[in-house]
Amino acid sequence: MVDKPIEDKAAAATLIVFGLDETGKPHASWFDEADAPLAEKAAGLMKMKILRLSTDEQKKLAGRLPQGRVFESGKAFVPFVNRTLYAQLAAMGGEVPEIDPALIEAALNADAAKTSKGGGKATTPEGPKADAGSWAYLAVGSIVLANETPGEGWYEAIIKEVKVEGLYLLAWRDWPHEAAFVRKAPHIALLHPANSK
Structure with missing residues (x-):
């Protein structure tokens, strides 16, 4: 089975998350309607912007980006992109999503609970073997x-x-x-x- 081109996969895109990391590297990816609400929250937690796709130009740009993923932790996987694509996104504006302070507190409490449950030590689940x-x-x-x-x-x-x-x-x-x-x-x-x- 042949994988679909990125442009075809991105036809379902409704939202782009983008931003710079702590080292100044650009990240961006698209999310479909099902993942958009969680992606928006994740963008807020990660201090990234969102761009709601409403024009053909924006949707075409989404087709040049990788698809993002949302994790149970509330954060998202937003891959690296080249600076040219990022500059095009930045020129389109975007918005910084507002995050409910209770959501941030809940995420911090969940992380603290996981650490204390494990006694501050990482446990090793059964990982992949050869x-x-x-x-x-x-x-x-x-x-x-x-x-x-x-x-x-x-x-x-x-x-x-x-x-x-x-x-x-x-x-x-x-x-x-x-x-x-x-x-x-x-x-x-x-x-x-x-x-x-």
Whole structure:
């Protein structure tokens, strides 16, 4: 089965989330109607802008962006984009979504509860293994492969924390100053033992 082009997938886009991270790198992605309310809340928590798609020009631009994902934590996966695309988005304006202070407090309390429940230590759920269990469980310090944007290559990342429900907090090995990010186990790949250092 052949994957649909990004432009076709983005036909359902209703909202774009975009912004700069702490290091000034541009991020942007589109969300469909089902994910739009959560994406808007996530944008507020992540201090990013939203652009509600209402013109053909905006929808065409969405077709050049990767699709975003919303996580149970209330945050969203908004991949890197090139500066030219980001400049076009910025020129279209957008708005900073208002976030209910109670929502922020609830998110902080949920994070605190998870930390205290685990005694401040990360627990290691059963992670992906290679054939016949020849790989050990993934743990803090393990090197895995992850990608920022589908179809744009995989890069080495270090597991910084093992979260609940098979979520991993990762940091790029070769770009340590980039912001950490979260991936589910099915969205990371394992290095061959001969290549893991």
